[in-house]
Amino acid sequence: DTGVSQDPRHKITKRGQNVTFRCDPISEHNRLYWYRQTLGQGPEFLTYFQNEAQLEKSRLLSDRFSAERPKGSFSTLEIQRTEQGDSAMYLCASSLMIRDSHNEQFFGPGTRLTVL
């Protein structure tokens, strides 16, 4: 399968614990995005990378959230001191950025986080 993969698919944790999610994009894609989706809403942008550089972070991304893409390939999203409000589906997407054109983003299956 050459699509975007995410691990784990489900995570249940207790409030106050730290969690880390991984995303493996489509291999030749240079852009990687993180979104969060809560019940009844569309995905909301969190942050994105071009290669290893983090280019933008949403105001939704509090200082408890950190994302990395150390070698420009896979990415990790860490949430420290989880709160019940962090419960959501965390989606990763990737795209191939070509100068002067728009490019569709391809999404992974998501990681569903439940904070008890």
Place this chain on the structure above:
Amino acid sequence: DQQVKQNSPSLSVQEGRISILNCDYTNSMFDYFLWYKKYPAEGPTFLISISSIKDKNEDGRFTVFLNKSAKHLSLHIVPSQPGDSAVYFCAASDFGNEKLTFGTGTRLTIIP
């Protein structure tokens, strides 16, 4: 502030008929629009897109229409098939800022 709006939370259509899903946006900087389809427990799947320099884009059974003056776009599916039953999200971005802004989705149910 909901910049992309899908005002119909659900839509039911008879198999074989046309499904029309609507989307409105408020940000005049948006110049690229996409439709995604989502099944439960899966990530969104890209369907079709349109740039603001066009008013129509077609791909098989799917056609997207863009009315820039009304800040409105629609997705037409014809003929509708049972496998089209899913949640459909409209999304938009502006050039140079590729983050997507999504609507809240419309649940389409195709009745056999």
